[in-house]
Amino acid sequence: MLTVENLHKSYQTGKISYEVLKGVSLTVGKGEFVAVMGPSGSGKTTLLNCISCYIPVSSGSIRLGRTDLASLDEDALAEIRNRKLGFVFQDFLLLDGLTVRQNILLPSIIGGLVSDATEHRADQLCEVFGISGIRDKYPAEISGGEKQRTAVARALINHPLLILADEPTGNLDSKSTRAVIHSFEQAKNALEATIFMVTHDSYAASFCDRVVILQDGVVWRTLEKGTVGREKFQDQLLDAIREMGRE
Ligand SMILES: Nc1ncnc2c1ncn2[C@@H]1O[C@H](COP(=O)(O)OP(=O)(O)OP(=O)(O)O)[C@@H](O)[C@H]1O
Numbered sequence: 001m002l003t004v005e006n007l008h009k010s011y012q013t014g015k016i017s018y019e020v021l022k023g024v025s026l027t028v029g030k031g032e033f034v035a036v037m038g039p040s041g042s043g044k045t046t047l048l049n050c051i052s053c054y055i056p057v058s059s060g061s062i063r064l065g066r067t068d069l070a071s072l073d074e075d076a077l078a079e080i081r082n083r084k085l086g087f088v089f090q091d092f093l094l095l096d097g098l099t100v101r102q103n104i105l106l107p108s109i110i111g112g113l114v115s116d117a118t119e120h121r122a123d124q125l126c127e128v129f130g131i132s133g134i135r136d137k138y139p140a141e142i143s144g145g146e147k148q149r150t151a152v153a154r155a156l157i158n159h160p161l162l163i164l165a166d167e168p169t170g171n172l173d174s175k176s177t178r179a180v181i182h183s184f185e186q187a188k189n190a191l192e193a194t195i196f197m198v199t200h201d202s203y204a205a206s207f208c209d210r211v212v213i214l215q216d217g218v219v220w221r222t223l224e225k226g227t228v229g230r231e232k233f234q235d236q237l238l239d240a241i242r243e244m245g246r247e
């Protein structure tokens with residue numbers, strides 16, 4: 001589904017080139033829920049932005065299904081962003097002047113894809129996420145959790161191959177965090193969505209199938225949840241992070 005191979009990314013500041021990703025390799029299988037953790041500055045957002053086609057990579061490859069992103073021009077990348085990827089932002093970025101339902105339809109409107117089928121899908125997504133009752137309300141009139149569910153529904157409107165989320169639970173208390181994660185789990189279970197989430201929160205990450213820990217621009221360790229329960233997995237994540245701190 002998603003394959004990242006030996007990815008290098010440097011930022012140029014004046015004459016100085018600063019290497020942030022130093023050979024990252026990872027894969028995300030269809031229907032998997034994967035988190036990326038790591039210290040501040042380890043390159044998590046940079047990795048996500050490379051996969052999102054927002055910034056060019058220095059070397060290495062990113063493949064989405066059979067498509068190698070490096071081989072595409074700007075128009076083709078825009079097409080991938082619109083049709084193959086769904087985004088959930090930290091502050092959800094709902095448009096105040098649009099209703100919940102219109103916000104959910106926004107990626108289809110932008111892509112010129114609105115049809116009876118997408119309108120029907122918007123209503124289906126409202127059902128799945130329990131927001132049918134508020135679909136004609138505006139963002140100012142709904143709760144934080146409802147905004148978040150709207151944002152996840154919007155990310156799913158175009159049947160994306162992959163949902164990308166950067167710190168979607170960043171500013172939230174544990175109840176709202178639980179709600180965000182629950183809607184990702186619903187997306188995964190009911191809609192076979194594949195989710196790639198950056199987080200610094202071991203609680204949020206403990207719901208994932210797999211957690212990739214970055215340090216200094218490389219994958220330091222990957223932990224699989226397997227059959228251990230969520231709480232045990234969170235303990236394992238915390239142990240790993242402590243161990244990384246000691247090294
Ligand atoms: N556009 C840019 N130009 C130059 N340097 C950048 C740019 N964006 C990020 N960096 C640098 O690259 C490094 C990695 O940044 P990145 O945002 O990927 O880290 P992160 O792991 O997401 O951190 P955080 O947990 O704080 O969000 C940092 O040292 C940052 O200062």
Ligand SMILES: [Mg+2]
Pocket residue numbers: 044045046
């Ligand atoms: Mg970041």
